[in-house]
Amino acid sequence: MAGSPASNCSNTLVDHVILDLDGTLIDTETLLDEVYAKIVWKYGKKWEWDGIGLIKRLGKRPLEVAASLVEDYELPCTADELLEESLSHVETMWSRAKALPGATRLLKHLRAHKIPIGLASNSPAKNIRSKLAYQPGWLESFKVIVAGDEVKEGKPSPEIYLEAAKLLKARPSSCLVIEDSPTGVIAGKAAGMKVVAVPSIPSKIARTLYSGADSVLNSLLDFRPELWGLPPFQDWVGKALPIEPWCLGGPVIKGFGRGSKVLGIPTANLPTAALGSQLSQHVCGIYLGWAGLSNRGVYKIVMSVGWNPFFDNAAKTVEPWLLHDFPDDFYGEELRLIVVGYIRPEANFSSLELLIERIHEDAEIAKAALDLLPFSSYQDDKFLTTPLAKQ
Ligand code: ADP
Ligand code: RBF
Numbered sequence: 001m002a003g004s005p006a007s008n009c010s011n012t013l014v015d016h017v018i019l020d021l022d023g024t025l026i027d028t029e030t031l032l033d034e035v036y037a038k039i040v041w042k043y044g045k046k047w048e049w050d051g052i053g054l055i056k057r058l059g060k061r062p063l064e065v066a067a068s069l070v071e072d073y074e075l076p077c078t079a080d081e082l083l084e085e086s087l088s089h090v091e092t093m094w095s096r097a098k099a100l101p102g103a104t105r106l107l108k109h110l111r112a113h114k115i116p117i118g119l120a121s122n123s124p125a126k127n128i129r130s131k132l133a134y135q136p137g138w139l140e141s142f143k144v145i146v147a148g149d150e151v152k153e154g155k156p157s158p159e160i161y162l163e164a165a166k167l168l169k170a171r172p173s174s175c176l177v178i179e180d181s182p183t184g185v186i187a188g189k190a191a192g193m194k195v196v197a198v199p200s201i202p203s204k205i206a207r208t209l210y211s212g213a214d215s216v217l218n219s220l221l222d223f224r225p226e227l228w229g230l231p232p233f234q235d236w237v238g239k240a241l242p243i244e245p246w247c248l249g250g251p252v253i254k255g256f257g258r259g260s261k262v263l264g265i266p267t268a269n270l271p272t273a274a275l276g277s278q279l280s281q282h283v284c285g286i287y288l289g290w291a292g293l294s295n296r297g298v299y300k301i302v303m304s305v306g307w308n309p310f311f312d313n314a315a316k317t318v319e320p321w322l323l324h325d326f327p328d329d330f331y332g333e334e335l336r337l338i339v340v341g342y343i344r345p346e347a348n349f350s351s352l353e354l355l356i357e358r359i360h361e362d363a364e365i366a367k368a369a370l371d372l373l374p375f376s377s378y379q380d381d382k383f384l385t386t387p388l389a390k391q
């Protein structure tokens, strides 16, 4: 069954890994969105972060994206003009492209175990160099790099992956490709390689585009090397994975009004528009961390980040459940969150009861893990308790 890692058996063992760059290891998507947000704002319109537009733009070529933006935001320019303007901004921005969650961890792990790594990217060699220059330790991690302008045909042709395998002196069948785009998945499969897809947009629509992949993951955080014959990660602490901590905050606002409190799972919602690109940088999933509530204290949290597949929401939100019984609501109060660990990807469930049961399991995992290092150390972070003006 495609997409089921459990079906892997000895014939899927690999000893080389070939990685895509944009959207797989670094977040050029958010950078482009920042550029579009700026241009749209210049025309007096407000950019919608992580709305349905994100799904509409998936897998489209740059000019098609520009055309759909001109239409959706009713911009007084042509698609060509918009594309040209966005490209002029983006050329100077590669240094701001951030490593995607789990990317540096994956490279370090493979390198530590002497698994040869190739990079196969459709972008020109010059751009690859600029992008890698800002990621410490990355360039040295790749044994070979093949750029889009170093082959006759880019992805979806298998040429770029075959060339990488040749330079690695590896049989294609012993190579594992990790890719975020449907065209890249096609290229990797056409090269006769195993392909793990990590779609940059987690949606039901997107998933059907990746049916050719051997496995489809929510993000690199969910990659299990041992299923492909590679050494396993050993950095999980119990059932939680330590991540680079991230902070967010704001006044508690009304959420979806689904009466989650009635279900025993109240989630304190933050105004996501104000978080801007901060939210799109983090992969959807269930996390643990600490919350600071002004005048009340610091509490453990378990939270979901994403589109809540069970409810099929139209926008990405954060849903933190503070693991404490409060006698009253705290709408309007300043809430600070430090997210320190990852538990699992978002899932869909066949019934509300099963969703609730799973959320309670998540809460137990979070409660236990937050007593352990490194998670426990963040409860003293000043960000949780410092009033806004003093920061
Ligand atoms: P909403 O639709 O506003 O999200 P919920 O039913 O999810 O409604 O309730 C969330 C509200 O419940 C929070 O904004 C907060 O004021 C209150 N609340 C009480 N206890 C908690 C808790 N332990 N964690 C999160 N929110 C809580
Ligand atoms: N929603 C989903 O659709 N799928 C999930 O896997 C999921 N996991 C969650 C885990 C936690 C810890 C929390 C707090 C929420 C989760 N939710 C999930 C979101 C849930 O549907 C939502 O918070 C409430 O329904 C409030 O809108």
Ligand code: MG
Pocket: 254, 255, 256, 257, 260, 266, 267, 268, 269, 319
């Ligand atoms: Mg809520």
